[in-house]
Amino acid sequence: MPYPPYFTETHDQFRAMVRRFVAMEITPYVRQWEEAGEFPLAILRRMGELGLLGVHYPVEVGGQGGDYFMAVVLAEELSRCGAGGFPMAVAVQTDMATPPIGKFGTPAQIEHYLKPALSGAKLACLGITEPNHGSDVASIETHAIRDGDEWVIHGSKVFITNGPRADFMTLVARTGDAPGYQGLSLFLLDLDLPGVRVMKRLNKVGMRSSDTALFYFDDVRIPADRLLGNEGQGFYHIIWELQGERLIAAAGAVGSAQYAWEIARDYAKQRSAFGRRLSDFQTIAHLLAEMATEIEAVRQLTYAVAWRFAQGEVPAQEIAMAKLATAQTANWVIDRAIQILGGHGYVSDWPLERMWRDIRLNRIGGGTDEIMKEIIAATMGLRTE
Ligand SMILES: Cc1cc2nc3c(=O)[nH]c(=O)nc-3n(C[C@H](O)[C@H](O)[C@H](O)COP(=O)(O)OP(=O)(O)OC[C@H]3O[C@@H](n4cnc5c(N)ncnc54)[C@H](O)[C@@H]3O)c2cc1C
Numbered sequence: 463m464p465y466p467p468y469f470t471e472t473h474d475q476f477r478a479m480v481r482r483f484v485a486m487e488i489t490p491y492v493r494q495w496e497e498a499g500e501f502p503l504a505i506l507r508r509m510g511e512l513g514l515l516g517v518h519y520p521v522e523v524g525g526q527g528g529d530y531f532m533a534v535v536l537a538e539e540l541s542r543c544g545a546g547g548f549p550m551a552v553a554v555q556t557d558m559a560t561p562p563i564g565k566f567g568t569p570a571q572i573e574h575y576l577k578p579a580l581s582g583a584k585l586a587c588l589g590i591t592e593p594n595h596g597s598d599v600a601s602i603e604t605h606a607i608r609d610g611d612e613w614v615i616h617g618s619k620v621f622i623t624n625g626p627r628a629d630f631m632t633l634v635a636r637t638g639d640a641p642g643y644q645g646l647s648l649f650l651l652d653l654d655l656p657g658v659r660v661m662k663r664l665n666k667v668g669m670r671s672s673d674t675a676l677f678y679f680d681d682v683r684i685p686a687d688r689l690l691g692n693e694g695q696g697f698y699h700i701i702w703e704l705q706g707e708r709l710i711a712a713a714g715a716v717g718s719a720q721y722a723w724e725i726a727r728d729y730a731k732q733r734s735a736f737g738r739r740l741s742d743f744q745t746i747a748h749l750l751a752e753m754a755t756e757i758e759a760v761r762q763l764t765y766a767v768a769w770r771f772a773q774g775e776v777p778a779q780e781i782a783m784a785k786l787a788t789a790q791t792a793n794w795v796i797d798r799a800i801q802i803l804g805g806h807g808y809v810s811d812w813p814l815e816r817m818w819r820d821i822r823l824n825r826i827g828g829g830t831d832e833i834m835k836e837i838i839a840a841t842m843g844l845r846t847e
Contacts, residue, residue, distance in 0.1 A: 468765045473535055476517075476528075480539040483512065488543040495671035496816065499663065501548045503585065503627065506555065510582025515556050519564055524577035530772035533557065534713045534765070541717030544813030546820030547671035549714055550827075554623045555579060557710040558828075559586035559632045562648055562703050566691030575630055575650050587628035589619040589651075589677065590700060596621075597833050599697065600643045604679065605636040613637075613649065613689065615657075615682040621827075625675025626663045628653055634700050637693055646696035650688045657682035668819030705776050707828050708785040712764045715788035715824050719757045719795040722817055726750065726799035729806070746802060753795045760784070760791045779841040786834035789824035796821050 469477075487508065495501040509515050517532035519525020526532070533556070540549035563576040578584035595601040604617025615635060622631070631651045638645035651658070657680045664674040691699045727750055730740040740746045767780045796818045800807030807814045825831045839845065 468531055468769060469535070472528075473531055476532055477535045477539060480514070480536055481542065483514070484539055484543050488540070488548060492543050492545045492548060492671060493810075495548060496545060497670075499670055500627070500673045501551060501671050503582075505548075506552075506585065507582035509552065510580065515552070515582055516580035517556075519560075519576075519580060523564055523572050524580040525564075530768060533710060534768050537710045537713035538717030538720070541714050542721045544721065545671055545816055546714070546718065546823065547669040550669055550823075551624055551672045553707070553710050553714065554588060555586050558703065558707045559588040559624075561706055562632055562690055562699050563650070565702070566648070566699055568687070570687065571650055571690060578629075584629040585624055585627055587622050587624040587631045587653075587675075588703075589622055589625075589631045589633040591619060591621050593618055593620045593676075597830060599634070599646075599700070602634055602636055602646060604633070606647065606649060608637075608686070609683075611686050612683045613686060615649070615651065615679045615684065617679050619677045619679075621664065622675045622677060623672055625677060626660055626673045631677075632690065634696050637696075640694070643697040645694055646700070647693050648690040648696045648699050649684065650690050651679075651682070651684060655682050655684065667822060668816065669823055702776065704829065705771070705778060705781050708781050708834075709764070709768055709771055711824055711828050712760075712781075712784040712788040713768070715792035715821065716757065716761045716764055718817055718821055719753075719760075719788075719792040722792075722796040722799040722814060723750070723753050723757060725812070725814060726753070726802040729803050740802065749798055749802065753798055756791045757795060760788045763787060779838055782829070782834040782837040782841075785824075785829065786831055786838070789821075789831065792821045792824060 513526045514536060516525030517528045517536055518530050521527040537553065540552060543549065560576055560579050563571055567576060579586045590599060592602060592604060594603065604619065606613040606615045617635065631653055633649045633651045634646055635649060636645050637647040659678040659680065661676040661678055664676065666674060730746050730750060733740045764784045767777060767784045770777050796814060800814050800818055803812060803814060806812055809815065
């Protein structure tokens with residue numbers, strides 16, 4: 463057991479199983495998916511068959527009944543495919559769009575949305591960000607107006623992962639005139655309804671095996687029972703969701719940094735220059751030592767915070783710290799790993815250039831570095847207002 467007390471033998475066996483699955487069924491194909499701009503939906507169904515999409519959900523809602531550290535293991539191990547896009551698409555399915563259904567969903571919503579998502583039969587996406595409002599969630603303009611037994615939705619969402627092919631969206635929309643955080647609600651929105659328009663598949667620096675969409679909603683009518691959770695409580699529901707999302711992003715970043723470090727270490731031990739192995743140069747050996755130290759520090763922070771989350775706490779300050787520190791460290795580590803490989807690090811024969819492009823998003827998505835610092839500062843009482 464490498465990391466007691468967080469991981470048991472069950473986690474270690476699960477880790478070994480996921481590592482084999484990633485090596486055999488994801489890594490060999492990931493370049494092809496990156497070039498295609500999307501992963502095949504069959505791999506999601508395969509993950510559903512293997513029970514990999516609901517590891518920490520109760521059995522009654524279609525999950526595997528594992529604890530939160532199973533999700534941490536999954537996120538770390540998926541990163542070892544050497545790309546961020548597919549793991550991000552999976553994280554949207556398992557830890558972004560679906561947790562609010564597990565927590566606030568009615569039995570019918572669980573049957574119709576959560577269970578098919580956890581089996582891989584339906585693709586889910588999460589709609590928070592809008593063209594005019596990203597970090598400033600309280601300013602969301604997309605709105606839903608009650609009309610008899612229906613809600614009528616107007617507005618738009620942007621940067622929606624899985625969006626171009628998703629079956630449904632967990633949507634944040636305004637349902638009242640109350641300003642700011644008040645008056646937001648969550649909805650489950652089928653994306654084949656009249657009035658839903660997917661405008662385009664967005665081209666990106668990285669995360670290319672994950673497709674990203676811009677949506678417009680024009681007079682989209684959904685039954686009243688598609689409201690998820692309590693009307694007017696959507697902000698609080700989604701803030702809860704974001705905590706889990708940030709922790710999974712942190713675990714994924716730790717996995718990416720670790721994998722990049724291993725690639726750099728192996729390369730440094732076999733590559734010769736000036737008659738010596740690279741790892742014999744103190745500069746390189748010390749850099750690898752420093753990279754390993756930084757990874758270990760953020761790994762331990764992530765595990766410690768995940769432990770508190772698994773016990774039912776929601777330590778927003780420390781979750782923000784873990785998200786911030788892992789994103790910055792993984793960016794720093796992967797950049798140095800490229801340096802150790804020299805020109806080989808820069809070409810796509812090796813996964814590092816892709817990992818370097820992909821990891822950049824961790825400093826933006828799910829709350830930017832600056833927003834994480836805002837949360838940390840605010841929860842420390844540093845603001846006077
Ligand atoms: C590939 C990709 C996938 C994504 N997937 C999804 C998804 O599935 N669903 C979804 O809803 N969203 C998704 N997003 C959106 C992502 O969460 C947002 O991009 C992010 O929250 C930042 O919002 P923004 O881009 O509007 O930037 P803005 O909020 O406009 O921020 C711009 C800059 O200003 C800074 N800033 C803003 N406010 C403050 C402040 N108070 N103090 C200091 N600095 C500040 C930011 O840190 C940033 O540097 C995705 C984005 C990308 C690129």
